[in-house]
Amino acid sequence: MPLSFEQPIVELETKISDMRSYAAEQGVDLTDEIQLLEQRLERLKKETFANLSRWQRVQVARAPGRPTGMDYLQSIFEDFTELHGDRALGDDPALVGGLAFLQGQSVMVLAQQKGRDTKENIHRNFGMSHPSGYRKAIRLFDLADKFHLPVITLIDTPGAYPGIAAEEQGQAWVIAESIRRMSRLRVPAISVVIGEGGSGGALAVGVANRVLILENAIYSVISPESCAAILWRDSTEAPKAAEALRLTADDLLQLGIVDRVIDEPVGGAHRNPGSAMERVKGALVEELAALMSLTSDEWIRQRRERFRHLGEFDLV
Amino acid sequence: MALERFFRRKRPTKGDEDQSPAGLWMKCDACSAQIYRKDLVANQYVCPECRHHHRMPVDARIQLLADDDTFELWSGKLTPRDPLQFVDTKPYPERIAKVQDQQQRPDAVVTGAARLEGEDVALVVMDFFFAGGSMGSVVGEEVTRAAERAAEEDRSLIAVTASGGARMQEGALSLMQMAKTTVALEALSERRLPYISVLTDPTTGGVTASFATLGDLIVAEPNALICFAGPRVIQQTIKQDLPEGFQRAEFLLKKGMVDDVIPRQQLKERLALYLRLLRGGLAKEVPEVERAAVI
Ligand SMILES: [Zn+2]
Numbered sequence: 001m002p003l004s005f006e007q008p009i010v011e012l013e014t015k016i017s018d019m020r021s022y023a024a025e026q027g028v029d030l031t032d033e034i035q036l037l038e039q040r041l042e043r044l045k046k047e048t049f050a051n052l053s054r055w056q057r058v059q060v061a062r063a064p065g066r067p068t069g070m071d072y073l074q075s076i077f078e079d080f081t082e083l084h085g086d087r088a089l090g091d092d093p094a095l096v097g098g099l100a101f102l103q104g105q106s107v108m109v110l111a112q113q114k115g116r117d118t119k120e121n122i123h124r125n126f127g128m129s130h131p132s133g134y135r136k137a138i139r140l141f142d143l144a145d146k147f148h149l150p151v152i153t154l155i156d157t158p159g160a161y162p163g164i165a166a167e168e169q170g171q172a173w174v175i176a177e178s179i180r181r182m183s184r185l186r187v188p189a190i191s192v193v194i195g196e197g198g199s200g201g202a203l204a205v206g207v208a209n210r211v212l213i214l215e216n217a218i219y220s221v222i223s224p225e226s227c228a229a230i231l232w233r234d235s236t237e238a239p240k241a242a243e244a245l246r247l248t249a250d251d252l253l254q255l256g257i258v259d260r261v262i263d264e265p266v267g268g269a270h271r272n273p274g275s276a277m278e279r280v281k282g283a284l285v286e287e288l289a290a291l292m293s294l295t296s297d298e299w300i301r302q303r304r305e306r307f308r309h310l311g312e313f314d315l316v
Numbered sequence: 317m318a319l320e321r322f323f324r325r326k327r328p329t330k331g332d333e334d335q336s337p338a339g340l341w342m343k344c345d346a347c348s349a350q351i352y353r354k355d356l357v358a359n360q361y362v363c364p365e366c367r368h369h370h371r372m373p374v375d376a377r378i379q380l381l382a383d384d385d386t387f388e389l390w391s392g393k394l395t396p397r398d399p400l401q402f403v404d405t406k407p408y409p410e411r412i413a414k415v416q417d418q419q420q421r422p423d424a425v426v427t428g429a430a431r432l433e434g435e436d437v438a439l440v441v442m443d444f445f446f447a448g449g450s451m452g453s454v455v456g457e458e459v460t461r462a463a464e465r466a467a468e469e470d471r472s473l474i475a476v477t478a479s480g481g482a483r484m485q486e487g488a489l490s491l492m493q494m495a496k497t498t499v500a501l502e503a504l505s506e507r508r509l510p511y512i513s514v515l516t517d518p519t520t521g522g523v524t525a526s527f528a529t530l531g532d533l534i535v536a537e538p539n540a541l542i543c544f545a546g547p548r549v550i551q552q553t554i555k556q557d558l559p560e561g562f563q564r565a566e567f568l569l570k571k572g573m574v575d576d577v578i579p580r581q582q583l584k585e586r587l588a589l590y591l592r593l594l595r596g597g598l599a600k601e602v603p604e605v606e607r608a609a610v611i
Contacts, residue, residue, distance in 0.1 A: 160525075162545030162553050167563055170573050172524035172544035179498045180530060199482075200494060200525045200544070207495050221482045221491040221522075226549075231404035231484065245487050246400045255399065257488045304499045308460070310492040311453030312399040316392065316422055 003059045009048060009267065012041045045267040052216075055239035057248050058224060060216040061195050065270035067277050069096060069111025069154045072194065075274070076281035077102055077109060083143075085136060089169060092133030094125045094157070095205075097140045102152065103285050108144035110137055110205055111154040114195070127196075128161035134174035134204050138181045150288055151182075151189040153205040158223060160201030175204040182207040183307070188291040188299050192280055193217045193249075193258070194269075209303050210287050211257070213249045214276065215264040219257065220247040256310060260287070344368055360580045369537050369580055371517060374426050374443045377476055381439060381584055382430035390429065390438075390465065391458045395422040399453075400487045408485040411447070419446045423454035424479070427462035429471065433588035435595075438466035440475040444518070448480035451523050455483075456493025459527060460500035463511075467503035472510040472591050477528040481521020494526035501530055510594040512587060515542045515565070515574065529573075533590055536565035536574045537583075 002010045016037050023030040052060065060066070073080045077100035085091040097110040112129070115121025144151045160171055182189065182205065191208035197219030213219060222230075224242035229235040231244075246252075249261040262283045269276035294302065342353050346368030356363065360380055361370040372380075378387050395416075402408040416422055424446035430439050440462050442449045459475070466473045482490040504511050513531030515524075517540035525544055528534075536542055543563040551558060561567045565577045578586050 160544065162550045164550065164554065164556075164558065164562070167543055167545065167550065168571050170529075170571070172542075173529045173573060175525040175544070176494075176498060176527070176529045179495055179526065180501075183495065183499050183502070199491060200522055203491055203494055204525075219488055219491075221486075221488055222484055227484055240404075244400065244402050244404060245484070247488065252488060255487070255489060257492060304502065307492060307495040307499050310496055311457050311489055312397045312486075313394045313453045313457060314397050316395045 001064065003056070003063060005048060005052070005056055005059075009041065009045055012037065012044060016041065042266065045271075049216075049267060053239065053243070054245075054248050054251075055224065055242040057216050058218055058238075058242050060268045060270070061218045063268065063270040065273070066195060067269055067273040068116055069113040069156055069194065071116075071273060072154055072277055072280065073098070073100065073109060073111055076277050076284075077107075078104075080109070083140065086132045086139055088135060089130075089132040092125075092130050092136060093123055094127050094129045094161075095133035095136060097136060099149070102150075102281075102288065105288065106147075106149055107152050107288075108140055108149045109152045109154070110140060112157040112202070112205070114156055125161060127157040128159060129157065129201060130161050130163070130166050131169040131171050131174040134160075134178040137178050137205050138174070141178075141181045141185055145186050148187055150187050150291075151185055151208075152284060152288075153189070153191045153208065155191055155193045155197050155202045155206055155219075156195035156217075157198045157201050158196055159198035160204070172200075175200045178204040179207050183303055184300065185303070186296040186300065188288065188294070189303065190284060190287050190291070192262070192284070193219050194280070198223060207303065207307065209291055209299055209306065210259050212260045212262055212280075212283055212287065213252060213258045214262050214269060214280070215249050216268050217249060218247040219252055220245050345370070362580050367538070367579070369517065369539060371444055371478065372580070373445065374421075374441045377441050378426070378428070378430070378439060380580070381432055381474065381476075381587070383432065383434065386429075386431040387439070388429045389426070390462060391425060391427040392422060394454045394457055396452055396454050396486070398485075399489060400485065402485040402487070404485075411485070415447050419443060421446065423452070423458070424449045425455045425458045427458050429469070432474070432584065432591070435588060435591045436469070436471045437591070438462050438469070438471045438473050440473065442476065442478045442523070444478035444480075447483065449478045449523070450480050450483035450490075451493050452483035452486040452490045453493065456490075456496050459493075459497045463497070463500040463527075464503050467507050467509060470507070470509065472512070472595070473501075473504055474512050474514065474587060475527060475531070476514045476516055477519045477523055478516045479519055479521065479523035479528075481523060491522065494522050497527040498530060501527060510591055512590055514583065514587075516540050518542070520544070520546055532594065534574045535576050535578050535586070536568065538565055538577055538579055540565045542568055542574075 080100040082098040096113045113124050114127035115124045189208040190210045191206045193213040224238040225235045227241035228237035252258045265272035265275040344363045347366035349365040361372045398408050424443045427440045512533045515536040519542045
């Protein structure tokens with residue numbers, strides 16, 4: 001299902017494909033007409049996506065068909081080898097981790113995983129981790145440190161799961177612990193927000209030396225729906241909340257919360273997943289290469305300072 | 317997240333400032349007994365009838381913990397900015413100005429140096445009556461500075477938390493305070509200075525998921541609500557009734573999430589004992605080489 005603002009794009013695409021089949025069936029030459037329409041389509045896509053409201057970007061960040069964590073693990077890394085379990089409570093399918101090569105370099109990679117369809121979404125709990133997921137992350141950070149493996153995390157979650165067992169098992173405790181553990185990594189760490197960066201559940205695996213974000217991804221302290229429910233007392237005011245929260249890639253770059261925005265192919269990552277993932281790979285390779293000149297102590301110091309300086313205030 | 321809720325419910329400010337005749341008496345939320353407000357204050361805001369621990373104003377908390385005339389204020393020089401130009405039904409600066417006026421401080425935390433039964437400490441005390449104790453850039457920075465300065469001055473850190481979570485009106489910058497405060501605690505860790513967190517009612521959201529639960533020791537006040545997601549959010553998600561006592565201090569003690577639940581009247585002596593015990597370790601560390609051999 002296309003997003004509502006994509007309707008004109010979809011209509012034009014349909015028209016082009018109709019013309020193609022008509023030309024083929026009737027044996028008439030419509031090359032010029034089709035080319036004209038294709039140019040119009042490119043323009044339309046560009047214009048539509050350049051002028052998205054913040055709420056529309058939220059829709060794109062969550063769009064079906066947008067590449068998920070596992071898609072990246074399987075396509076831009078080589079030999080991804082999943083490592084399961086937290087050694088205490090179980091194995092959380094909402095957070096996937098393991099070893100892989102990134103252009104020849106061994107790395108530890110963690111990805112928050114939403115489903116690609118309803119069935120997988122239920123299995124993955126819509127990308128919302130239980131404490132077990134964060135415990136697994138902590139375990140993999142330990143392993144990465146021991147074997148000097150650079151850490152890459154792909155962020156895509158509505159947030160940590162709010163449930164009875166999650167609270168009983170100390171959801172807040174493990175998020176805090178994961179933040180601390182990641183800040184202590186003696187290896188370089190890079191995070192990429194690939195879809196939805198939902199609050200503490202995202203930050204738990206986002207304490208990196210470099211934090212990157214895809215053009216149409218978002219990162220927020222609270223979902224626009226929940227924010228609207230609290231501040232406007234009406235979750236249908238989510239578009240207003242999305243505006244107020246300044247949660248788009250460009251907003252976050254301005255606020256210093258992310259270091260780099262990775263452009264998506266025109267029309268969004270969901271319209272061209274392969275190209276979007278290649279761009280992420282390119283950025284990761286580049287960023288990792290740039291970090292390689294530092295020492296362990298410098299990686300830690302750089303990461304600490306990065307977060308130490310976030311915040312804005314005035315003197316009384 | 318608590319700023320707006322705080323305004324809507326029109327909670328009493330500060331807790332003990334109501335001097336009107338009607339304010340002389342109050343009804344205990346827990347047992348409904350009519351109690352003389354002065355008795356409640358004299359009893360550290362613990363109901364004389366049912367022992368319910370009412371929320372405590374910051375000044376009273378500091379008085380409870382600091383030895384007489386030893387508290388030296390560190391915080392108070394920073395005030396919120398409006399980096400998002402956040403407007404919901406009202407602009408953020410307007411909300412802040414109003415609550416600053418009510419609470420007579422620039423934001424929801426007070427920090428400072430003190431002695432606690434003679435032990436040198438830094439105190440971080442959150443003010444739930446200020447915008448629901450929500451953590452934005454100022455709270456994050458004050459906590460961070462307090463931790464850093466405590467480390468420099470060889471003080472243990474005691475944080476008394478009370479918070480509705482991150483402050484929505486500062487967006488993702490509020491979220492980042494979770495990482496910032498966490499990282500600030502490293503200075504204490506490196507010097508092996510104790511950090512004890514005291515979780516009071518309510519401690520929720522981003523504060524719980526950062527410095528509040530990273531204490532070397534974590535204690536809670538009786539019946540305090542301590543959680544990541546609030547009970548209402550969970551109920552809406554799972555559409556089931558929550559277990560009895562869920563997310564309360566005693567429940568968390570059973571689940572292994574806090575070291576102890578300590579009644580307010582014993583809090584100071586217990587903290588002092590913890591500090592003496594933690595700081596009374598072997599004077600010399602085992603040299604690294606020998607330790608490695610043992611492991
Ligand atoms: Zn009572």
